[in-house]
Amino acid sequence: MRARRLHTRFFAALGVLTVSFTLFAATPSPAPTIPDKPSDPTRAQEYWLDGARIREAWKTTRGAGVTIAVIDTGIARGPAAFAGAVTDGTDVSGNGSADGRTPLGPIDSDHGSRVASLAAGRGAPDGTGMIGVAPEANLLSISLGFGASATVPFTTQVAEAIIWAVDNGADVINLSFTMNTLGWDPSWDKAFLHAFENDVVVVVAAGNRGSGTTVVGAPATIPGVLTVGGVDQHGTASQSASTQGITIAVSAPSEGLLGVTAAGTVERWNGTSGAAPIVSGIVALVRAAHPDMDAANVINRVISTARPAPAATSVPDPLYGFGLVDAAAAVSAEVPTVEENPLGSLAEWVHLHRRAPSEPVPVPTSAPVALPPVPQADQPTKADSPLIPTLETLTYGTLPLLALTAAGILIALGVTAAARRIRLARDRRTSAQ
Missing domain, CATH: 1.20.5 (Single alpha-helices involved in coiled-coils or other helix-helix interfaces)
Known part of the structure; x- marks a missing residue:
């Protein structure tokens, strides 16, 4: 993946017009056969594997060679679902372990593990147990500290985490949290621009009404991110496990989800925190199937191949975005290429909304004109009283x-x-x- 990014930036820097061959279905080498038993009780509950046509996409790829950074509460060390999956990590909270593998948070320290299991959980070697969307992708574990117990400001943590993820090989970054505010700290400008300029896809959860989020908030409002809304098992926008907003790009399941806890058990949960890693896994499948494709076209594939939501009233729709995500189509459909991110440009937004740098002091272009010296002024006379006659x-x-x-x-x-x-x-x- 890193070689692909350098290849893209090299030709962009030269200004050479390149012809993309991604108009046609991907034809990579056949994916290795990994046991998958749909009848397994746990697998049978992962309805999104068939509903979002993920199993169909597995006929092409399972995400090998792609790295997903999970910036969350940390991916636990113990569960077998992550054996061999987590290749690196760090802590930006000041409270966790150096490798980012210590679950943090007094309320929901399992959150990061559940997110990671949906994106790239390995499953058992015999084809049973919970499996992620891109089970051959690598994971980066970056632990955040949520709430007042964090010793480092949350906005600082996020900015540092994104930059670390980009610099350590992430192809996809998953952010399953919201600030519940439309705006974001200016320090995020540099961090997200660093991701976009290095060809990284950033996937963000839209937030949940059940948690008090009525409309999408940052980071889901940042131009260029792939914001994910949530739907139930029937493809209808979730009333509690999703929210609405014009920045929603696609929708994915957010109800009746499964996730691996830090203890290695499988539990049910709801929310766009789970819908986002499903889409992150699909992005990883696309990047594995099209290793030379830039982030803008990966995003374009995901939103262009989304299936229309039955209840949507427009495209994009404030509840469903461009529709219900379709992994098989995103991987293999014929999709015209684009020149820029269809979800907007953060660089342009920063230029318009942040204070512009001051103009440079002008430099004179000609020599100064010599002028004759000004004559000296008359010496002042001694002041006399106006009452004494002269x-x-x-x-x-x-x-x-x-x-x-x-x-x-x-x-x-x-x-x-x-x-x-x-x-x-x-x-x-x-x-x-």
Whole structure:
């Protein structure tokens, strides 16, 4: 699988237009014969093996050479179902063992083991006991710490787990949990982009109404992931063991499931936490049958070959996505190739919704123009009081004003005296008559 990724990135980097031969049914070497007894009581309860046409797909491949990373509570060491299946692992919680094989969590530490058994449980050598969808695929066990007991923030754990899985050979990553929020921590951008850029398919559970999830939440809302909704044995959307949302890509069984516990026993359980690893196993079958196919076309095969859900009102449908997953068709049907992930681009989303990097400072393209020096300003004069007269104010203001005032007074006195003489003369003439 790693060679296939390098091959894809090599030709993409050169910009060479390659012709894909995945338009036709896969014709790999015949899969080795592994005993499978459908009449076994445990196998008989795995209705999805025939309902999702997984047994039909086994005629082509059982997932050999593909690695599924289960990022969960840890895959237990003891059960025979995992003997030879788990090739590596790690713990990102700070509470588990270095190999990721110690089940974590005070509530449901068996969760990771059940998930792994549905994806790639080996089954017994005689063809009895629970078997996974891709029983020849390898598993990576990455243990997470859920809840307040975790010493590392959950978002940090998830980001670290995804990067570790990619760097350690995962072809498929299974995430059977939800945050119950539409958004996600920005640290997940880098982690999921790392997966997509390295040609890894990420399969995510849509969440369950019974657990309080009414609509899909992160990581099922991240563009490019393969989100799985849940249906019952009749192909009807589960009322408690699934949810709804426009990001659901396909549906798979989520009721009446079986899973291997950490103690090695088989128990019943419900939820899209089980529907997701069924699809992860089918993705592994497709990747094994088409080792040169990139992740975008693997995803396209899974959603394009899904069977219409009887109760769906649209395609895609908020309850069923593109329909009920069909393993045999996904492995062998003729499907046109695509150039990009049909479920969206996280890189484009990040570009649109995260803060863009600042623009670089522009560099001048011409030499600066030399300008003549600016003349120096006049030295300021000593400030004088506006109440003390200067020579200029005396010469051009005060003295002319005094002269005009004195002349005006003399003229006024002369006029007054003349008026008095005229009045006295008039009074004398009047008295003489």
